[in-house]
Amino acid sequence: RTTVHHEDDVVLVVDCETCAASGAVDHVMIVFKAHRAEATPAEVAHAEAVARGLGVEITRRVLDDGARYFGPYASAGSVRRTLDLVKKLFPWRSCTKTITGNDPRPCLDYYIQRCIGPCASLCSKQEYDEVVRQVILFLEGRTEEVTRGLRRSMGEASASLEYERAAGLRDQIRAIERTTERQVMEVVERVDMDVFGLARHGGEAGVQVFFVRGGNVIGRDTFALDGALDEPDANVLAGFLEQFYQSAPYVPPRILLPFPVTDQALIQDWLSQQRGKRPDGLPGQGRPSARVQVLVPQRGDKRALVQTVVENARESLQAARTAAEKALNSAREKALGAVKDLESADKVLAGCKTRHQKAVEVFRTKLAGAGLTAEAFQSLKPAVETLDEDRETVETYRREHKSASDSATDAASAIEGMSWPDLEALRETHQTHGEALGNATEERVAAQGHVDHLDRLRKGMEETLRKLEEAEAASGPLRGLAALVNGQNSQRLTLETFAIGAMFDQILEAANLRFGPMTNYQYSLEREMENGGRGKRGLGTQVFDAHTGKSRATSTLSGGETFIAALSLALGLADVVEAASGKVRLDTIFIDEGFGSLDTENGSGTLEQVLQVLNSIVRQNRAVGLISHVPLVQEAIPNGFYVRKGMSGSSIEERGLV
Structure with a gap:
């Protein structure tokens, strides 16, 4: 059994497992079960049980339960071959679990493209319904509709750039077309019909059926009949038609026979009634009754088709x-071989009995010669099994005793002539x-x-x-880096001194940008690299x-x-501090004395350059x-004030205007 759908509405069912082993000629069918709108509670419960269970059944009975039946087939083997083919072409699920959509991952069938994973919610209900619909169309022989839908x-998929899905659909279309090319034979008239052929030989009879759907022979089946020895062909074929269509889920509008059958008109009316009862299309959909024609073609393509079916039946x-x-013949050969084997076995058995009788007589003679009775022999018989071990034990004892x-x-x-020692002193x-x-x-x-x-101490010290x-x-x-940082290098400079020197x-x-112009570019300041102690080397200044x-x-x-050099250094320090930190600005500078040491030469001396x-x-x-205190400085800077020293203290006198 195999469930095809993950919901309760559509289920592919196959029932009656014993029909394959029985070898019966009864009809076997594939069944698609579904809920009908007018289904009874019992039918709904049955369909739900099927959906929760195994899902695929092989059945001999056609019930009015809203299911879709396909068949009949001559044996369960034919059904299984059909299902194997459908499984290879369409990814309907064949597992036995109840589908909830909550499984953490799908099984192997999903990864080999044999299922689209409804158990793990990897497809929607509509996508899976489409797979089931394609299976039904394929079993009906409507492969063109299937391929058209797949091509669409x-x-x-290609338009939406889903190239991997499009490639999978392309491969499925090619597989269906290859299968159709092998199995389908075209008929001139595009109608549904069943074509029958009867072949007889002595008391044996066989019937072959071609299933024509839409003008194509989509399948055929062969049935062997028993009990037809004294019956005419018309009765045999009429009886088969009644049995065949009694449980057939679908009766085509036309049936072709190789010859007229008994009560052909009555059979035609009965088949018309059967056709009106059967569903057509998807499960749950019915159609009005239609007249069935039972024909015996005399010429043309239909006659040739009937002859082909008859010839196939004969073959x-x-x-x-x-x-x-x-x-x-094989059974006869095996029976003859068994008889010969039995005769050989009888001869071998007689020889064995003779040899056994002679051995018994010899044994009795030897037993009497040993002076033993049969009862004594039986009592000693268990010791025979350990005779070799006992013999070895006795021999070992003899050797040890001799030693x-x-x-x-x-x-x-060795002690002959010796006296006893003093044991107490020895003790x-x-x-x-x-x-x-x-x-000790x-x-x-x-x-x-x-x-x-x-x-242990040594090993501990070695480990340490x-x-x-x-x-x-x-x-x-x-450590090497630390030594370099601490001044153990060719320049004998610590990292701190080096960083300060770089800033210096x-x-x-x-x-020098200030010092040069103020000294007519005679002097420039530079670092003295040779003086200073170990930690301050390279931080001195020379000119x-x-x-x-x-x-x-x-x-x-x-x-x-010296005053100019100090002023230049102060201004240079202010410039570097401002450049290093944009948030710090030195807006004010105070200079105390030192101007008196500057020379003046008619406006071109050092004082003028400083100003x-x-x-x-x-x-x-x-x-x-x-x-x-330099007057020239006071003249150059009009704004300021004097500090006057008096008897009562110092006082401030404003000079000039701000």
């Missing part, structure tokens, strides 16, 4: 007779040595414990040293004199030059405050 779906009957004859006797003789010879000596041995053993155990302890070496090896690059270079560069082309210490500068630099700073929106 393939085009839609099938002949093939069955040939197979039966071969089976009969012990020889040892006793040797020992007696005391043994006791003394035993105590010494015990003490205790000392050895204690020493061994100490040795084990030392050994190994880990230390590994740690040193692993931390080597870090920027300050000196910014200071490069462009006139001499040499560098010298800042202590060699005059007072005015020009201070004016350029003011023009950059900075405030410059000066404390000076």
Whole structure:
């Protein structure tokens, strides 16, 4: 049994498993079961049970239960071959589980494209209904409708860029077309009809049926008939028609026979009634009754088709007779062989009986010669099984006894003429040595414990040293980096000193932008790399004199030059701080004294150059405050105030206007 749909509305059912083993000629059908709108509660319960159960049945009965029946077939083998073919072409499910759509993953059939996975909700109900509809159309022989629908779906999948699904539909179409090419034979008139042919040989009879649907022979089946020895052909075929269509789910509008049958008119009327009762199309859909024509063609294509069916029936009957004859001959040969084997077995049995009788007589003679009765032999018979073991045990005892006797003789010879030793003195000596041995053993155990302890300490130290070496090896690059950072390098500079020196270079560069113009570009400040202690090396300052082309210490500068250098450094530091941090701005600078050390040379001396630099700073929106006694400075800067010292303290006097 196999369920085809995951809901309760459409189920492919096959019933009556025993029909295949029975060899009966009764009709076997494939059944599609469905709920009808007017179904009784009992029918609905049955259909739901089928949907929850196995789902596919092979049946001999046609019930008015809203199901769709296909057939009849000559045997369950024909049904299974049909179902195997349909399973290869259409992905309907063949498992036995109840479908809820909540399974975590589908089975192997889904991954080999034999099922579309309703158990795991990998398809919708509408998609699965379409698969079932295609199966029904295929079983009806309407393969063109199936392929048209698949081609339409393939085009839609391709248009929506689902190329993998489109390729799968293309392969399915090709498989259906290949199957149709092998199985379908075209008939001139495109109508539904069943064509019958009868063949007889002695008391054997066979009927072949061609199923023509839409003008194509979509299938055929052969039936073997028993009990037709004294019946004329017309009666045999009439009886078969009645039995065949009694349970057939579908009666075509036309039936072709090779000859007239008994009560042909009555059979035609009865078939018309049967055709009116049967459903057509999808399950649950009926159609009005239609007249059935039972015809015996005399000429033309229909007659040729009937002759083809009759010839096929003869060939099938002949093939069955040939197979039966071969089976009969094989059975006869096997029977003759069995008789010969039986005769040979009788001869062998007689010879065995003769030899057995002679062996019994010889045994009795030997038993009497040994002086034993049959009862005594039976009592001793269990010992026969262990006779070899007993013989070996006795032989072993003899060897051990001989060895012990020889040892006793040797020992007696060895002590001959000797006196008994002083056992009490030996016991005391043994006791003394035993105590010494015990003490020595205790000392050895204690020493061994100490040795084990030392050994464990040694292994622990070795392990610690190994880990230390590994740690040193692993931390080597870090320790090397730390040494470089701490000044263990070719320049003997620490990382801190190097970073400060890099910043100091920027300050000196910014200071030289002020220092150069104020000294007519005679001097420039630079770092002194050779002086300073271990931690301050490279942080000193020296002056490069462009006139001499040499560098010298800042202590060699005059007072005015020293003032200018200090002012340049202060301004350079302010510039670097502002550049490094955009949020910090040094808007004000105060200069206390030092102007008196600057020389004046008619407006071109050092003082004038310093004042020009201070004016350029003011023009950059900075405030410059000066404390000076130099009159030229007071004249250059009109805004300010005097600090007057008096007897009562200092006072402030405003000078100029802001």
